[in-house]
Amino acid sequence: MKEKEITGREFKPLDHVMVPRHEIIDEAEINKILAEYEIVKEQMPKIRVSDPVALEIKARVGDVVRIIRKSQTADKAVFYRLVIA
Amino acid sequence: MSLDQKTIEETISDLPLPQRVINNLMTELKTTKVTKKQLDDIITRTLAVYDYSRIEAGEAAGVVSAQSIGEPGTQMTMRTFHYAGVAEINVTLGLPRLIEIVDARKNPSTPMLTIFLEKDYAFDRDKARELAWKIEATNISVLGSMSTDIVEMKVIVELNRKAVAQRNMTAKEIAKKINEELAVFVEVSGDNLIMKPEKPSYRELLQLVKNVQSIILKGIKGIKRVVIRKEESGEYVLYTEGSVLKEVLAIEGVDPTRTRTNNINEIFDVMGIEAARASLIHEATETLREQGLTVDVRHIMLVADIMTVDGDVKPIGRHGISGEKASVLARAAFEVTVSHLLDSGLSGDIDELRGVTENVIVGQPIRLGTGNVKLIAKKQA
Structure with a gap:
């Protein structure tokens, strides 16, 4: 088939209303969170390194991403995900 | 002496409470004068009530959610099709839709896009219509009628001038497009397009007809129909039968911040796991709401969370x-x-016998409630 014409507009997932804010956090913060929940890194919820948002914020495997969701029940909810391959 | 607004805000904003509770406290305290002692009292009591309202550790949250979604589920219609929101577009609703959502089907039975438009387009009917034509997959059959001439071995397309003009196309363009796709020479004479198969055989002729019909002359493959609707806000929104989110988002005039699909896996591919979770919650709530059932969103959130913890959308x-x-x-x-x-x-x-089911099977108390507590005897020294 013929190649699709692309209008040259790039879609940024983070701009979408359904995508909450994602940010990579540093080692010190990770340790604080792990201590707070009494868990090890591997027990955290995961996000794929190939996830469109992970790509956008340039996360690497082993990073921890803080996600600040708009919650229907609490207005704001903070969530963490470990970046996996 | 009552405290000033700033000190109150500072004390409250760092409390270990959900944002909503903090916000409510703030609004309440804006209109009431309180002393330091009163504020401390309010905080202690709020914290106590919040703590009391939280779920107990070890509580069977999953079972409660399962029941809370399952019971209203028994009242849902078994009928698959309904016309919701947009009159002309068919959407799967009710129990079949709910099953589709929790099964995380790759292709839902009625994929649908809700396309919001950018400011310049959203309030202009003509511009919205133009975009709709740009998105809807158009093939030759809507633009004219096709016939075959067996004596001369040719295919003739009689174009409907109005339909062609409406879609902002010309006969020449169509001819060029067919030529590009099939590599056959297309003769344009007035409103007619005439094509001949490579070899003058009846089979080739029929094959050519078939091929021409399958070409998408304009629009996006996979979007069968586009319906324009004016919302209460006065803004035009496009609804489509069929869903190709990625390509639609790239089109000029489409609002890439609000446009959404009801295909959760597509959302996951385009916008990631968090959007997929949000979409799961939205779709499940909407399906239940449409049936007149109210389920606390926390139960649905639990389901969405468990389906998305591992970074992929997993079915239950x-x-x-x-x-x-x-x-x-x-x-x-x-x-x-x-x-x-x-x-x-x-x-x-090895089965560690930690869960509920396996303990019921072997006849032990499950590790919940009273079963969750273990007594340890301290030996007397």
């Missing part, structure tokens, strides 16, 4: 959550009993 059920349980007995109790027992027998799996 044998191939997803239930099939990944650590316990052999729990898996065997769910579905395909023999193969689970056989496989784990072969590999010598």
